[in-house]
Amino acid sequence: MSAVYRNAAPPLIPWFKEGFFDFWSTRVHPLWTLRRPLARLVARTQASADAVTLRLQPNRHFAGVLPGQHVNLGVEVAGRLATRSYSPTLLENGDLAITVKVIQGGKVSQHLACGASIGDVFSIGPGFGDMTLAANTQRLLLLAAGAGITPMRSLLRQLDAQAQLASVDLVYWVRSHDQLCFVEELQALAARHPGFGLQFAVTGDAQRPAPRVGTFDFSAVAGLATARVLACGPAGFVESARAHLEPLAASFEGEAFSLPALPDTEQGNVQVALLHSGRTLSIARGVPLLAALEAEGIQPASGCRMGLCNTCVCTKVSGITRHTLSGDHASEPSTPLKLCVNSASTDLTLEL
């Protein structure tokens, strides 16, 4: 979901503005809005040495999320809405639990761990992602690294509720023991379901460091050849898991999260995906996006062509851009982008 929100339907009374309604309704109750999905922080607990679990209460406009899916959470840090994806666990009363790994220098994770106060309100998008389970599942091998445990935890809770944990294995990688989250919960599951195989792989263990996923011995996993493998973690982890297991297992699905990395060069081409027209174009780095798109036959709305009139602004969903006048890079997802004075540095996704 985009942070730059657009009205989905016309208002009931034309001049009765959503902003007007929300201003007064949120003064009565912080979660009461006309249509905007919001969630309120109701509790925060330490999940591990470097992770916190936030309990969020969504309002009735929240579209819902399936176990294993992610949602985009919009958090205001220093006046700016920053959007990050988290995989929530559904709690009994409809609340959501998200576990956030605190990253050194990560402004959103640090804000959620320390800055945000109980009662703060965030915007919350609908659930997305394909790593979900139908009721009738085959043999499963779940691979998680670091914060990648969060969708796996939701899936395991779903399977537990459906009493289908008999043929499931989970391998959970972390660097050190104090980074492990949900240890008691996972061990309790393993105790209750003899068929559920649980392995913690601590790569930085002083005595017996666990091998990384690329060299991990999966021979203990029964029926690997018929298993569906789901992996979640940093991009490097998911890639080596794919290389290692795709030939061995029945199917492989991965969800990777990683910080966008700046390219070494501003030359060459990148792929620009346009969500509204469904097209993907190859355009040159360093060329203002407006000119580059026009050269490909796309005609975005435009005006001054010097970054002033705001006519060509559109939402950049992901990717890094570079301001053609200042040379500054912008990597924040779901932010407005002026096409006329920005060029692509990495692959981009635009709402155009």
Next chain:
Amino acid sequence: MSSVRNRVLTPAQLQTFGEELDAVRARHQALLGEHDARYIRRIVAGVRWTGVAGRGLLFLGAFVHSVLVPAWIAGVLLLAFSKILENMELAHNVIHGQYDWMGDPHLQGKTYEWDIAGTSENWRKTHNFRHHTYTNVRGLDDDIGYGLLRIFPEQRWHPFFLVQPLVAVVFALLFEWGIAIQDLRVGRVLAGKITLRQLWRQAKPVRRKALQQIGKDYVFFPLLAGPFFLPVLLGNLAANVIRNVWTYVVIFCGHFTADAETFPKDCVRNETRGHWYMRQLRGSSNLTGGKWMDVMTGNLSHQIEHHFYPDIPANRYAAMAVEVKEICHRYGQHYNTGSMPKQFGQVMWRIVRHAFPSRPAPQRPLVATAAADVPQAPLATD
């Protein structure tokens, strides 16, 4: 008319002039954060609370007849204040995209719709694009006299302009409607370029917005008051007219003072950034008056800074003005500022003077063209 003598800069000086002004932008852009977000949200709250209080006071007379007159007057003033604050400090600045960086869905330049007869969509085109890109360029910036007034001697005289002092007053009272139909370019019908029927069809979004505004201020709220219909209707009308006259005065002070210049079309061809800044500077004028003047004019009291940096949050202009003024002084460029009576007096004089035939003074160059006529004056260092 103008007594201003700006130093003619060499292309190299113009280049550094532009770079220094760009650096002011970069410095302030880097500072954007919580402070600015809190400011604009305080303005939103101010608009909402004064709007409700103003409308509430207009209703009060219906139930408490003894306070009818004072409540009505206070209600009109509060509602006018709310509308001025919404139109100028909130809507005008938000529609420029000044607060897009916050990511707040209710403060996005592309989607914000304001409480005035004209549509935000037309405003984005006539104002954000045409007026701000081609400021005071004859034939490109429709805001020069709004096709109704002869403000500059460069505009061709016509006997119709003899009545323009009167037209100007009516235009002030109906300013929001003038803005509403600006982009329809009604003159095309008179010139026979399109038929009245075509104009009517093109005007559909304008008509819809106009009906919304009329429905709100002249039907819905008056009907809510039941038998007290008329005082509420008249109160809303008075508030709208006060807002119209105030915005008219502020906007006319921005580009039509004695020292403001207009430019020929070929001026914008291959214009450099320094050149563009220079044109904005010579076409704009500021208002003195302090903090309240800044808020009530939507920071158009810093018209020069607004034209240099239309997409930087307006609450930054007062601080930027200190640096901009210093740069202009150092480069020997006139920084046009004055009190509202002084500036608007000059505007009124222009409206009266150019109702009659007048001849333009020779155009002063923005930038030195031939090396020969450039006195290589050193830049002021004080």
